Amino acid sequence: MRVRCLRAVAATAGAAALVTGTALVSASAATVRSDAAGHPPGEVRHVLLLSVDGLHQQDLSWYVKHYPGSALADLARHGIDYTDALTPVPSDSSPGMVAQATGGDPGVTGIYYDDTYNHDVFPAGTTTCSGPAPGAEVAYQEAIDINQNSVDAGQGLTGLPGSILQMTSNPRDVIDPAKLPVSAATCQPIYPNRYLKVNTIFNVARQAGLRTAWSDKHPAYLTLSGPSGNGVQDYFTPEINSQALGYPAGNDWTKDNAATMQYDSYKVQAILNEIDGYDHGRASHVGVPGIFGMNFQTVSTAQKLPASDGLTGGYLPGGKIPGPLLVRALSYINTQVGAMVAEIRAQGLAGSTAIIISAKHGQSPTSPADLTRVPDAPIIAAVNAAWTAAHPGAGALVTFSTDDDGMLWWLSDHSQAATGFVRHYLLTHSAAGNNIGGNPVTVAASGLARVYAGSESAAYFGVPGSDPRHPDIFGIVQYGVVYTGGQAKIAEHGGAGFQDRNVPILVDVPGLYRGREVAGQVETTQIAPTILRLLGLDPKALQAVQIEHTKVLPGLAGG
Numbered sequence: 001m002r003v004r005c006l007r008a009v010a011a012t013a014g015a016a017a018l019v020t021g022t023a024l025v026s027a028s029a030a031t032v033r034s035d036a037a038g039h040p041p042g043e044v045r046h047v048l049l050l051s052v053d054g055l056h057q058q059d060l061s062w063y064v065k066h067y068p069g070s071a072l073a074d075l076a077r078h079g080i081d082y083t084d085a086l087t088p089v090p091s092d093s094s095p096g097m098v099a100q101a102t103g104g105d106p107g108v109t110g111i112y113y114d115d116t117y118n119h120d121v122f123p124a125g126t127t128t129c130s131g132p133a134p135g136a137e138v139a140y141q142e143a144i145d146i147n148q149n150s151v152d153a154g155q156g157l158t159g160l161p162g163s164i165l166q167m168t169s170n171p172r173d174v175i176d177p178a179k180l181p182v183s184a185a186t187c188q189p190i191y192p193n194r195y196l197k198v199n200t201i202f203n204v205a206r207q208a209g210l211r212t213a214w215s216d217k218h219p220a221y222l223t224l225s226g227p228s229g230n231g232v233q234d235y236f237t238p239e240i241n242s243q244a245l246g247y248p249a250g251n252d253w254t255k256d257n258a259a260t261m262q263y264d265s266y267k268v269q270a271i272l273n274e275i276d277g278y279d280h281g282r283a284s285h286v287g288v289p290g291i292f293g294m295n296f297q298t299v300s301t302a303q304k305l306p307a308s309d310g311l312t313g314g315y316l317p318g319g320k321i322p323g324p325l326l327v328r329a330l331s332y333i334n335t336q337v338g339a340m341v342a343e344i345r346a347q348g349l350a351g352s353t354a355i356i357i358s359a360k361h362g363q364s365p366t367s368p369a370d371l372t373r374v375p376d377a378p379i380i381a382a383v384n385a386a387w388t389a390a391h392p393g394a395g396a397l398v399t400f401s402t403d404d405d406g407m408l409w410w411l412s413d414h415s416q417a418a419t420g421f422v423r424h425y426l427l428t429h430s431a432a433g434n435n436i437g438g439n440p441v442t443v444a445a446s447g448l449a450r451v452y453a454g455s456e457s458a459a460y461f462g463v464p465g466s467d468p469r470h471p472d473i474f475g476i477v478q479y480g481v482v483y484t485g486g487q488a489k490i491a492e493h494g495g496a497g498f499q500d501r502n503v504p505i506l507v508d509v510p511g512l513y514r515g516r517e518v519a520g521q522v523e524t525t526q527i528a529p530t531i532l533r534l535l536g537l538d539p540k541a542l543q544a545v546q547i548e549h550t551k552v553l554p555g556l557a558g559g
Helices: 057-066 071-078 093-102 201-207 219-225 257-275 298-304 324-346 377-390 416-428 455-461 524-534 543-548
Strands: 046-052 080-086 115-118 136-139 213-215 234-236 291-296 353-358 372-374 398-403 406-411 431-435 440-443 448-453 473-477 481-483 502-508 516-518
Touching (some): 046 324, 057 080, 057 502, 071 353, 093 219, 201 219, 201 291, 219 234, 257 324, 324 353, 353 524, 377 398, 377 416, 416 448, 416 473, 448 455
Parallel strands (some): 046 353, 080 516, 213 234, 213 291
Antiparallel strands (some): 398 406, 406 473
């Protein structure tokens, strides 16, 4: 058995030098002969889906223009680049990835964020479910790991992080059921996949006899296996918010961009193993998956960190040109994508493998001068104080909040009177914050441009007012506002702004030798039915596609 060494190139500051001037042959252009399995050219048997979190369409366009010999530029020359693609709202990782895997928006999938609230569940740890459900937090991120401080999420591997590829292929093994919300109907913990309301592309692929694999940043991405639980056969989900081994205590893999590259490189190695026909850890030869892929975090942390590894993060003034840290991150992505393309070619799979590059979300603001950081805790405290003053004995009104560069609140009283009270307060009170230089600033209307309250929020997401999952308050921020304490970040995602949502969709398919741009607006939900169509499967096998009438991306066969 041929053994590959882990690609440690990620942790080096010179990653950009590895790609400058390097031309790599795209999967579609690599061969016109049948692939290794004897399938005719142009017959797609495998789809590799890559989510480069934080990547804007402008970033991809800039990189392709300035590095014309790069792997990404070569893919663009042979693929279809949808230049006006939008993610769902909220533009968080969970609804973003679920959209790509189901074809559905949050109102249909039931996934609004990775950490939310549900008015109709019991709190984690409940064993006796008597009376009406009081409502509880629904945390499907690192908080549900057996040990969120370990990169193996509590599996107990020795020799970490070098042994991380030995991590279990079943995230249930490292999820603590005592940390999960409890169903009012069954009084049992609700695993992430059971919380999803619709099936996924992985479920449909499995029903067609195809192998499936996925690598992501938390075991909570068990969600992608769908309610049936049989969607993804081979998961690789090292915990990104764990202690970054080899870095200062208290730093997770997102606090240093070199650490993020190192972390992403473990997932890249899993993909290379799968391209070679092995499971993610290269322990067993199982065949190349029909649908597989991973998400990258390197670009996202390069956009959010003020500085890392001696390089300035984010964008240059004006917000159009990546700064030095982000250029390095983009070059790292290019190197890793190039390695995957080269391995696809080496294994004789170029004639049967489609590659899709997109992102779960973008990031905002890109222009440093537009940043306003606003702590949300004082705003929440002020709303609760105003409510209790007007309603003695009522208790706190804001039960749970998720605020990044959008505002999602769940209230203890979700009547229209209560939600209207909050809306009025938010829009009539200022809030204190700080700018890119850390200087104090004040924002009007709590930093919000618009607030959807109660029935307005339900209508925004297309659900009935009785839906227990949607936020009672959904606030769209003024451009540049990020809800955060301190000065540790210069950008965020989760809102409804254009920079949060305008991500690439680049599709490279076998037999397509001249690329083109498609300027019409599309959505990342269209990735799911497109993957099925490419594989010769029925997009309408997806429940969300049936409900939302999600279309295949235009310009492809059957699109």
